[in-house]
Amino acid sequence: MSVIIATKVSGDTSVFTKSLAERADEYRQWGERGRAAGAIHHQFAVGDGFVLVVDEWESTEAFQKFFGDPEIQAFIGSVGGDPKVAPEVTMGESVDSADKY
Numbered sequence: 001m002s003v004i005i006a007t008k009v010s011g012d013t014s015v016f017t018k019s020l021a022e023r024a025d026e027y028r029q030w031g032e033r034g035r036a037a038g039a040i041h042h043q044f045a046v047g048d049g050f051v052l053v054v055d056e057w058e059s060t061e062a063f064q065k066f067f068g069d070p071e072i073q074a075f076i077g078s079v080g081g082d083p084k085v086a087p088e089v090t091m092g093e094s095v096d097s098a099d100k101y
Helices: 013-022 024-037 060-067 070-078
Strands: 003-010 039-047 050-057 087-094
Touching: 013 039, 013 050, 013 070, 024 039, 024 060, 024 070, 039 060, 039 070, 050 060, 060 087
Parallel strands: none
Antiparallel strands: 003 050, 003 087, 039 050
């Protein structure tokens, strides 16, 4: 059974938004690495002073190994993530329902 993970990263959203275009190749590379590590779905949303990352992973352990990599942590900091504020991670087991789409 897969897991749904919501990660809230505090930081400078203007730096993050700008990086999406300027560093698109790096985002593609991280996407490929994520898929190879067990990511199934991935999406960003921008809020007031934070970026929300909504993912589906094969397992909690696969996500934790990927997200704990110092390289991804450095990348997050380089695209606006606040290194002084720990990301808020919420996860749960994915379930099917009649209204899922």
